[in-house]
Amino acid sequence: GENVEQHPSTLSVQEGDSAVIKCTYSDSASNYFPWYKQELGKRPQLIIDIRSNVGEKKDQRIAVTLNKTAKHFSLHITETQPEDSAVYFCAASTDTGRRALTFGSGTRLQVQP
Amino acid sequence: EPEVTQTPSHQVTQMGQEVILRCVPISNHLYFYWYRQILGQKVEFLVSFYNNEISEKSEIFDDQFSVERPDGSNFTLKIRSTKLEDSAMYFCASSLQGNTEAFFGQGTRLTVV
Numbered sequence: 001g002e003n004v005e006q007h008p009s010t011l012s013v014q015e016g017d018s019a020v021i022k023c024t025y026s027d028s029a030s031n032y033f034p035w036y037k038q039e040l041g042k043r044p045q046l047i048i049d050i051r052s053n054v055g056e057k058k059d060q061r062i063a064v065t066l067n068k069t070a071k072h073f074s075l076h077i078t079e080t081q082p083e084d085s086a087v088y089f090c091a092a093s094t095d096t097g098r099r100a101l102t103f104g105s106g107t108r109l110q111v112q113p
Numbered sequence: 114e115p116e117v118t119q120t121p122s123h124q125v126t127q128m129g130q131e132v133i134l135r136c137v138p139i140s141n142h143l144y145f146y147w148y149r150q151i152l153g154q155k156v157e158f159l160v161s162f163y164n165n166e167i168s169e170k171s172e173i174f175d176d177q178f179s180v181e182r183p184d185g186s187n188f189t190l191k192i193r194s195t196k197l198e199d200s201a202m203y204f205c206a207s208s209l210q211g212n213t214e215a216f217f218g219q220g221t222r223l224t225v226v
């Protein structure tokens with residue numbers, strides 16, 4: 001089955017700096033890659049997603065890049081703000097195998113004011 | 114905005130007791146999921162449900178677990194004989210189709226004592 005590796009596990013940046021979180025996946029059939037943000041005690045919420053027919057997607061300060069050949073995808077947050085502090089999870093799923101999401105282990109992002 | 118709702122928000126139960134966690138998915142969604150998150154760990158897939166039957170399940174979802182859609186709106190997870198290691202946050206999610214954005218409920222924190 002699918003295995004998603006995520007790193008770093010923790011990331012501390014200064015407000016205004018950029019943050020990058022990286023994930024790799026094992027199943028070459030995976031074609032949907034969402035990123036979820038989870039604040040303490042809250043539900044995971046989708047912040048951006050990408051499908052395998054696209055190499056990059058951007059939404060204001062957030063962007064995701066996908067390298068299908070290398071089987072990795074990354075989340076980029078620019079101009080970080082204290083409210084970006086949370087745990088971020090990457091995930092993957094496929095049309096042909098497990099349609100449910102397989103999550104990475106999470107990255108705790110701390111933005112220092 | 115429609116959202117997935119879960120009850121109760123917190124459940125404390127004695128080891129060996131049965132618990133039922135309840136979820137109301139978003140009304141026009143076709144796929145329903147249960148995930149769990151042990152404190153400080155990643156979100157783990159348990160089971161997905163489509164067209165009134167289980168469509169896939171993980172190795173975690175053993176004979177102690179069952180799911181049901183007793184009526185047109187509720188989706189339940191039953192744990193027959195709880196163990197200490199079942200203590201976790203249980204998230205219900207739903208999606209319009211498989212392999213698309215999953216919307217998560219706010220979770221039920223299950224504590225087995």
